[in-house]
Amino acid sequence: MKKILLSFCFFANLASANTIDAIAIVVDKEPITTYDINEKMEKLHLSKNEALQVLINEKMEKSQMKKFGIFTSELELDNAINNMLSQNNITLDMLKADLKTKGQTYEQFRENFKKDLEKRKLYDQIISTTKIDYSDIGAKKFFEQHQDKFSIFTEIAVKIYTSKNIKFLESLKSSKKTMLKGENAILTPENADPRLLSLLSQVSTGDFSPILNSKNGYQIYKVESKSGIQAPEFEQVKNDVLNAYVSEQRQNYIQDYFDKLRSKINIEYLR
Template identity: 25%
Template sequence: MRHLTLFLGTFFLLQAGIINGIAMVVDGTPVTLMEIEKLSAQAGISQSQAQYELAKQALTVRLAKEHQVDISESEIDLYIDGIMRQNNLTKEQLKQQLKLQGTTYPKFVEQIKNQQLYQRLVQALTYSKLSTPTDEEKRAFFAQNSADFATPQSIDVIEYHSPNQASLQSIAKSPLFAPADVTQEHKTLTLNSINPQLAQLLLSTPVSSYTAVLPLGAQTYGMFYIAQLGAVETPNYETIEPKLEAIMQNKQRNMIMKTLFEDALRKANIDYLRVEPLQF
């Protein structure tokens, strides 16, 4: 009877894969083609990389249990409350925004839980393994990676505002057709004089692309089009030195976690239904 139950479970899972587009099953957790395609589009990565990231996500819960890492529902609630305060959103406004983005509040909560669980797992597994770089090591790292620290001093943007989030989203899809409730203004923003989070968002958005729609409070939304980057400047060692320890330790942290997850993926039971096997 046990073998029959296992057979039927596998049969129905495979049938679900045919019907719902399950791409692979990682230790019992299904990953769909739609999830792979959506992450690929949102993050600007290849579908094979999206497949790898979703497989890692599926393993996070198991690894957290193995290493006795957990996060409570109340901690998740507090984190989401912080997101709402930072963006001047009520819970209903957040739900509405998520709906416009094609997702739901429960899925958002699950995503936040996975992200926070992963961060806690990273801290638990890497804290004792990180080394403090010497001044000589920091200077060598800066010399080898100086181009990575070069940033534009200003960015030419078109700034859009509207009381309707959907209106801004329609511009991103069809720039030639601006709804009547949208205002726009061409600006040159000096990066060291604006909010650091906004500066990071602008720098991470490719030229000739739009940022995500941002809630500005009082039923107002904003969005930026990146028109052109200004002159690029590379800071000297003394300017960047206070940040180097954190940057170098973050690289160490990423390498430790990469090795851990690749080892876990090799040992995982993965059924590939509609995708090629992971390569790493």
């Protein structure tokens, strides 16, 4: 009787494992398993539908990379990483040490860096099929329609959290709870970098900034209050406006490209 029971348990577990890793969707001959969906949900804290949309987008990107013949050699990857290190004035050993504090291996970093590099290549290839407007006239019109994006507050009350462990700050951003003691500060054009004021001006009161590098490790800013909004003249922020204008055109075209592709591509739902 024990043997029969053990055999039943074995096949039950096998069936359960097969169900967990069963193919749920096929996107242009690229499979997505139920395991892929669950992993994406857990990793990015997404709902099932949100995770599914992310995975479908990734498969569409992969199919387009094959179409355009996009790939990255190990030599090209090494050169790209070396350029990144040089631009950020850090060494490979410093990068590896930083990755270790985040619980990530250098091999994982290389794989993710390669994926990002190939995605940028794909987007550049897609963008090359359209015409981007770089004119001052277009940028000025964009500025007039989105002045709030370029206005800054001249007085921003913040609480600054500093740590050498980025995970503490990531946890703070997601849960808003921490054992770290925050430093209160009032930032103004007289005592703060204009780029920091511009960044924090776009953060809603009560929310946190992105995690930033600092002399003592990493920092995150919680915006307590903002006052004294100031709208700059177009010429004062012309370069920032042009960059934002071009970036929006690129994003809109890429979104439109994949929306049209999604309507044409073969997506087969199995589960």
